[in-house]
Amino acid sequence: MIVTVTLNPALDKTIQIDTFRISEVNRVLSVREDAGGKGINVSKLIHSLGGETIAVGAVAGAVGDFIEKQLDELGTPHDFVHTEGNTRTNTKIVDISLKTYTDINEPGTPLSQEALDQIEEKIFKYATEDGVVVFSGSIPSNVGKDIYGRWIKKVKAKGIKTILDADGELLKKGIEAGPYLIKPNIHELEMLYNKKFETREEAIRFAKNLLDYDIEIIALSMGGHGCAFITKDKIYFAKAIPVEVKSTVGAGDSMVAALAYAIQKNASLKEAIKLAVAAATASITNEGTQMGTKDQIEFWKDRVEFELLVL
Ligand SMILES: Nc1ncnc2c1ncn2[C@@H]1O[C@H](COP(=O)(O)OP(=O)(O)O)[C@@H](O)[C@H]1O
Numbered sequence: 001m002i003v004t005v006t007l008n009p010a011l012d013k014t015i016q017i018d019t020f021r022i023s024e025v026n027r028v029l030s031v032r033e034d035a036g037g038k039g040i041n042v043s044k045l046i047h048s049l050g051g052e053t054i055a056v057g058a059v060a061g062a063v064g065d066f067i068e069k070q071l072d073e074l075g076t077p078h079d080f081v082h083t084e085g086n087t088r089t090n091t092k093i094v095d096i097s098l099k100t101y102t103d104i105n106e107p108g109t110p111l112s113q114e115a116l117d118q119i120e121e122k123i124f125k126y127a128t129e130d131g132v133v134v135f136s137g138s139i140p141s142n143v144g145k146d147i148y149g150r151w152i153k154k155v156k157a158k159g160i161k162t163i164l165d166a167d168g169e170l171l172k173k174g175i176e177a178g179p180y181l182i183k184p185n186i187h188e189l190e191m192l193y194n195k196k197f198e199t200r201e202e203a204i205r206f207a208k209n210l211l212d213y214d215i216e217i218i219a220l221s222m223g224g225h226g227c228a229f230i231t232k233d234k235i236y237f238a239k240a241i242p243v244e245v246k247s248t249v250g251a252g253d254s255m256v257a258a259l260a261y262a263i264q265k266n267a268s269l270k271e272a273i274k275l276a277v278a279a280a281t282a283s284i285t286n287e288g289t290q291m292g293t294k295d296q297i298e299f300w301k302d303r304v305e306f307e308l309l310v311l
């Protein structure tokens with residue numbers, strides 16, 4: 001079982017605009033709404049790949065109802081705690097002329113200690129020894145930044161693998177707990193080291209140091225430049241596949257989903273890399289927060305190129 005934890009789900013509202021102008025009236029060309037939030041996206045993809053998954057976390061109000069309904073329609077299993085307020089809406093602006101993709105993410109509704117305890121119970125209810133628990137995304141501002149780190153320690157103590165995809169303090173404290181895999185993007189790594197990397201190699205060297213925290217795999221994604229997959233023995237670099245981008249939202253989550261799926265199946269690292277890049281590529285060819293379909297991912301899998309790096 002792959003359990004995903006989303007403390008801050010979102011309705012992703014993607015609006016298409018032609019040449020966005022600041023301080024002017026902008027007319028929207030199209031709107032679409034998807035159930036989003038990092039763990040939720042991960043579960044959506046794992047389910048469509050045929051994997052066993054459940055999305056846990058918290059939802060609230062009418063937006064929470066929308067998310068649960070859409071997951072039901074997709075057949076993605078979920079078990080959320082229901083809280084006060086309303087789940088956030090994240091606005092994604094796709095500018096079709098400028099080819100820019102802008103995310104405006106709301107902070108989300110607070111979670112009580114009682115809700116957090118209930119979520120923790122659900123994590124341990126569904127997590128299996130041969131499974132994976134995925135902690136990803138931001139958290140409401142009233143929740144301590146050590147939450148993922150604390151949960152990773154507890155899950156790891158039961159011999160269960162964990163994946164962390166977060167930024168800032170959440171990432172830093174999570175890393176200290178030694179998750180099995182982390183997937184920072186290059187900006188998140190720069191924030192972590194408070195340093196701008198001049199070259200791909202420099203970024204990879206800094207990322208590699210994190211393996212000392214008992215991390216097995218680091219997927220360091222670099223948007224349209226590709227992704228490095230770093231382990232103690234080997235470092236692979238997979239090129240991004242040039243495609244017509246419809247929306248970059250969900251590319252990282254697709255990688256995380258594919259990696260979780262591959263890890264649970266005990267697939268080789270090479271197989272995991274192919275699936276991860278194919279899943280990310282498929283996702284960005286779809287509008288809004290839509291993951292790639294199984295067929296799309298199969299198609300791209302044969303076209304993934306990666307090389308062994310010697311640093
Ligand atoms: N513009 C792009 N063109 C082609 N592939 C892309 C593009 N943006 C992202 N990808 C693919 O998605 C992966 C993850 O993207 P990235 O933006 O680094 O993740 P995140 O969404 O977590 O920030 C990349 O390694 C690449 O394979």
Ligand SMILES: O=P(O)(O)OC[C@H]1O[C@](O)(COP(=O)(O)O)[C@@H](O)[C@@H]1O
Binds near residue numbers: 037038039041137
């Ligand atoms: O929790 P955060 O960091 O605000 O991110 C949430 C947003 O990230 C997403 O999960 C997409 O993430 P990626 O583009 O990194 O795959 C959206 O669905 C959601 O709106």
